[in-house]
Amino acid sequence: MSTSHSQSRTTVRSVASLRGKRPIVALTAYTTPMAKILDAYADILLVGDSLGMVLYGMESTLGVTLEDMIRHTQAVMRGSHKALIVTDMPFGTYQASPEQAYHNAARVMKESGSHAVKLEGGVEMAETIAFLTQRGVPVMAHIGLMPQHVHVMGGYRYQGRNATEAQRIAADARAVEEAGAWAILIEGTEAALSETITQNAAIPTIGIGAGVACDGQILVTEDMLGVNPNPPSFVQQFADLHGQMHHAAASYARAVHERAFPTSKHGYVSKK
Ligand code: KIV
Numbered sequence: 164m165s166t167s168h169s170q171s172r173t174t175v176r177s178v179a180s181l182r183g184k185r186p187i188v189a190l191t192a193y194t195t196p197m198a199k200i201l202d203a204y205a206d207i208l209l210v211g212d213s214l215g216m217v218l219y220g221m222e223s224t225l226g227v228t229l230e231d232m233i234r235h236t237q238a239v240m241r242g243s244h245k246a247l248i249v250t251d252m253p254f255g256t257y258q259a260s261p262e263q264a265y266h267n268a269a270r271v272m273k274e275s276g277s278h279a280v281k282l283e284g285g286v287e288m289a290e291t292i293a294f295l296t297q298r299g300v301p302v303m304a305h306i307g308l309m310p311q312h313v314h315v316m317g318g319y320r321y322q323g324r325n326a327t328e329a330q331r332i333a334a335d336a337r338a339v340e341e342a343g344a345w346a347i348l349i350e351g352t353e354a355a356l357s358e359t360i361t362q363n364a365a366i367p368t369i370g371i372g373a374g375v376a377c378d379g380q381i382l383v384t385e386d387m388l389g390v391n392p393n394p395p396s397f398v399q400q401f402a403d404l405h406g407q408m409h410h411a412a413a414s415y416a417r418a419v420h421e422r423a424f425p426t427s428k429h430g431y432v433s434k435k
Contacts, residue, residue: 171244171245172244172245172247172278173206173207173245173246173247174247174278175247175278175279175301175345175346177247178206178207178247178345178346178367178379179345179346179366179367181206181367181378181379182366182367182378183378186378186379186380187206187207187367187369187378187379187380188204188205188206188207188379188380189205189206189207189208189209189369189379189380189381190204190205190207190208190209190381190382190384190387191208191209191210191211191213191214191217191381191382191383191384191385192205192208192209192210192239192242192243192384193210193211193214193217193218193235193238193239194235194238194239194242195238195239195241195242196242197239197242197384198238198239198240198241198242198243198246199242199243201246201384202242202243202244202245202246203245205246206246206247206379207246207247207248207249207369207379207381208239208243208246208247208248208249209249209250209251209281209381210232210235210236210239210248210249210250210251210277211251211281211383212224212227212231212232212251212252212253212254212310212311213251213310213383214227214231214232214235215227215231217383217385217391223310223313224253224254224310224311224313225254225255225311225313227251227253227254228253229252229253229256229267229270229271231253232250232251232252232253232271232275233250233270233271233274233275236248236250236271236275236276236277237274237275237276240275240276240277247278247279248276248277248278248279249277249278249279249280249281249303250271250275250277250279250280250281251280251281251282252264252267252268252271252280252281252282253311254311257282257288257291258284258288260291261290261291261293261294261295262294264282264291264294264295265294265295265298265300268280268295268300269300272300278301279300279301279302279303279345280295280300280301280302280303281302281303281304281305281348282302282303282304282305283305283306283309283310283311283312284304284305284306284309284335284339285304285306285331285332285334285335285336285338285339286334286335286338288304288339288342289338289339289341289342290342292304292339292342292343292344293342293343296342296343296344296345297343301345302339302343302344302345303344303345303346303347303348303369304335304339304342304344304346304347304348305347305348305350306332306335306336306339306347306348306349306350306352307322307323307332307349307350307351307352307357307373308320308321308322308350308351308352308372309350310350319351320351321351321352321353321372322351322352322353323352323353323356323357324353329353329356332352332356332360333356333359333360333363336349336360336363336364336368337363340364340365340366344366345366345367346366346367346368346369347360347364347366347367347368347369348368348369348370348371348381349368349369349370349371349373349377350370350371350372350373351371351372351373351397352370352372352373352374353374354373354374354375354376355374357370357373357374357376357377358374358376361376361377361378362376367379369381371397372395372397382398382399383398386398386400387399387400387401387402388400388401388402388404389401389402389403389404389405389406390404390405390408391405392405
């Protein structure tokens with residue numbers, strides 16, 4: 164069989180092999196320009212369903228569609244040649260049955276070129292994770308705080324606060340690993356519990372608001388860059404793009420008002 168695989172593309176295996184060597188770097192990306200910038204620095208670019216809130220101003224991730232995820236993953240693929248691209252399965256596209264999940268995950272991978280999918284759930288999704296993995300769909304399982312469960316949880320409250328919750332989340336981690344997930348994303352979870360899960364797992368854990376002990380970390384890029392001026396408390400902002408964008412927009416508006424922009428050098432003048 165003749166093959167023409169890209170030599171430099173990160174794979175689920177190469178991410179897994181980083182475990183114990185160095186922390187895994189993951190960020191969200193939704194667009195080509197952002198993917199072009201982040202690709203050099205991130206092992207994993209997640210096309211997260213957080214795009215519903217970050218890009219479209221939705222109140223939660225529940226309104227995001229499969230078509231949204233495919234379109235944005237296509238955009239990210241165009242801007243990336245190195246990172247592993249993981250696409251979130253949106254609410255209502257995988258929970259009904261393993262067959263529904265496979266049908267939609269296969270669409271995501273065929274139509275966008277994405278390398279893996281992420282879905283929310285633990286014990287209750289184990290059968291689906293096994294079904295997908297056995298049929299060629301690598302699955303990252305998302306446990307702990309699961310934003311698609313916002314109405315069941317009654318808000319975005321961090322998880323693992325008491326022994327019952329901790330036992331449930333630890334059981335979720337075991338179940339998704341046994342089902343064949345290649346990685347576990349742990350969101351908004353008590354730090355000591357994430358540490359125990361990481362110690363007991365044989366696959367990488369990627370944390371967001373889940374303490375320091377996970378094998379890797381992920382943030383929503385717009386939170387990390389300070390585009391969002393009010394990020395969750397676990398975020399460190401590595402830039403103040405909100406402030407810089409306000410400053411740039413104000414400077415542009417002033418220049419237009421004062422006729423300082425455009426000048427003759429910004430126009431087209433035909434040479435006669
Ligand atoms: O949708 C998303 O961006 C996510 C992150 C919060 C990890 O799931």
